[in-house]
Amino acid sequence: MSERQALAARTKFAYGVGQVAETIKSTGFDIFLFFYFTQVLGLSGTLAGLAVMVALVFDAITDPMVGYISDHWRSRHGRRHPFMVVAAVPLGFAWFALFMPPASISQTGLFLWLAGFAILVRAIMTVYYVPYLALGAELSNDYEERTSVAAWRGVCGVAAAALVVLVGLALFFPDSAEFENGLLNPAGYPKVAMAGAIIMSLAILLSAWGTRDRIALLPKAPASLLRNPVREDIAAAWGNVSFRSLFIGTMLVAVSIGIVQTLNMHLNVYFWQLSSASIAFLAIGLLMGWPVGIVMTAPLHRRFDKKMTIIVAALIGPLAGNVAVVARLAGVFPDEGSPLFVPLIFGVLFISGVAAGLAVTSGASMMADVTQEHRFRTGRSQEGFLFSATAFTGKMAAAIGYLVAGMGLDLIGFPVQVEPSQVTLLEVNRLAMLNLSACVFGFASVCAYFFYNIDRTRQEHTRIELAAREALL
Template sequence: MALSRTTKLAYGLGQIAETTKSTGFNIFLFFFFTQVLGLSGTLAGLAVMIALVFDAVTDPLAGYLSDRSRSRFGRRHPFMLAAALPLALTWYLLFTPPPGLDQTGLFLWLTGFAVLVRGAITLYYVPYLGLGAELTTDYHERTSVAAWRGFCGVCGAALVVLLGVPVFFPESAAFENGLLNPAGYPLVAISGAVLMAISIVVSVWGTRANARMGVNPQQQATLGMLKNLQHIWGNSSFRALFLGTLLVSVSIGITQTLNMHLNVYFWGLTSNNIALLGAGVLLGWPAGILLARPLHRRFDKKPSIVGAALVAALAGNIAVVLELLELFPAAQSAAFVPSILLLLFIGGAASGLAMISGASMMADVAQQHADASGQQQEGFFFSAISFTGKIAAAAGYLVAGVGLDLIGFPLQASPSTVASEQIDHLALLSLSAGVFALASACTYSRYQLRQPTNPALAI
């Protein structure tokens, strides 16, 4: 039976919390601690890596506990609601370190509060993903649920990028780039905390009627956590998603660490231009999400995610390659903004399609496992994928952070003071992400599940 739009919207709104955290980390956190506060790239990368490893290790635990939870409020909702206040508080403190901290103090502050933020989001997000897999058993309705989640996530990212960057970091005579102004980061802290808390509470309240859907006491997990992991590793489709996520997450970690450095130093963009170009990705994501369901029906899910991974890898790196070869339109030319916007739109569409495809495919794998074993372990499946993604992204962050120090990239530097040779090295470092993205497409091709030829046999 199809879910109501109200239920899918309420569920989707919960994605805003995770997207706000992720977008804030990707855009602001590394840049803030290195270029505004002066923490070395190696220490910043190490801090983020430690937080991600902690986050990754706790993911399977959160999935395991929520799978086994029994409550009149359901398996997922108590965990989701319990995370709201800790997430908001630790997020605020992360971006408001006390003044005067030295390198050790900055490293400990970043490490400690990044760990706490990621721990709080794990407590919320792993059960949240498990809830999404339980809302429906229909093969194509799962794509619709994932699409609503994706749309709401785009809206959250839009609030952070299109409003946060130009509003909190306006251009001024005092700073060559608005993002170098430390006064904007406490605003990121308080606005993000409020937005995430509201997102969680609204999603929990809006899906309360579905809290106990999919709960069958006879099918709840009974195996230990390590036994669970050994059991699901035998599923070839799970392995394909697991390894594909590992590779693409290394790519994402490198890209996210260096993206703001590229915007400010390689492309020479102002904060207003960064927000404008961010619209390319944010417009592309909904396009990819809208394409997911018809592409899944026409070509199925595996070809969709493989094609999306290839396109995203190409779109995400070709502009840098062409600029290094002096073949890309100059930043001052009329063709520059449209060219960048087009590539960002294509990359965003491919990323949106890949995200929806991956989430829908994992729900199918979890259902296949439940049918074959009699064990409902949606939370554990999603947490295992999240685990590998975060471990791999941690490696990407560390590689990028150490790479910045190896190329001698200066800290707290205005764009005009950085040597062109160092900027070129920064660009070359960023291209390493493309290798991992291309490899992920090959791995996703090993996925085995297919669309049922008879609708009555749909999972």
């Protein structure tokens, strides 16, 4: 890969489709899983948060392991594709089982079921997703083309999220006379789990099949890499200032995300008192914002560079995501009957989506540049290890966020298995304040991103020098 490589659109599309599997998993966790086990099945918030935390910690530990193994893997099918293919079908089975606990199970049983199958789902996803991310960094060595690859992945992720929110909520959780909000109906969860299982497995197989023609062009594991102990890999990665910047920034953002994602559906159902149809409609604002942010990323990288783009996104995201909540708590937000109620929520969600699209696409592109510089400095092609190391800290921090949110629900005495009309104003206001605590961590990530030091000029110089050096080998 010594020359700049313009990838075919079909290759980038095939790669992007692979994001569908991870997005369905993460969106399913965020929208359905925690709410299902607490509000529908009656598991306490602390136990639910602890179960998700245990799964995330296990997941975080396995990420670097899979990345390390994938970096060292040698086969005629390359370093990444064998892991992607082997995970596809088992992931579907584990995902469906996660939503199928036995009837009349105890609190302890529910906790063990949630923790056990959440661990299994995340472990299998790791086998697929870490090599998949590394593959994205290896498809091209060009500064702007890497942003394009990340953008295709982001667009496919948005499409998957839209599928879950718009189709999943409307099709499987309609409101009825029996349930004020369709999400309280237990009959919808096995159906949405089955649909997700099938789509995830097919997306993985399609991505692996559509990128198989690139295998011969991808970097191989050199013999020297096979002799390096893990501690040397960790030390070499930590010695890279830009890697540390993304590592710490990801950690802070992940705590914020863990809190928000845990409480998101509770906020929609009880604080805003939205119906299932309204939740799906308003989610369009967030989903519309994502592709706008993704499309804006490349021109912003050309004008302001990647570092400034992610810093701005990290500032805007928490503000947009919480301004409506603060306004409602302050008594200045329109009432439910106002014609401005839904459009204002839609607007702030759209802005939040734009910021998220910018941040995720920028972060993926920046990490690809870090892996190139790491390869230049150390001679080691370790995309899997570096991507997984950042994912490690993100998941560990997100685990803390889930636990904090779950325990917070119990500390504020938030009721379970109740309709929205049965929850008091004091209880929903406490829920909103608990959600706002996530902003602190989101803003703090900006401080970490300031230390990132790879710009266009430095990346181009590294690319040329690396190509020249490898041409002599």
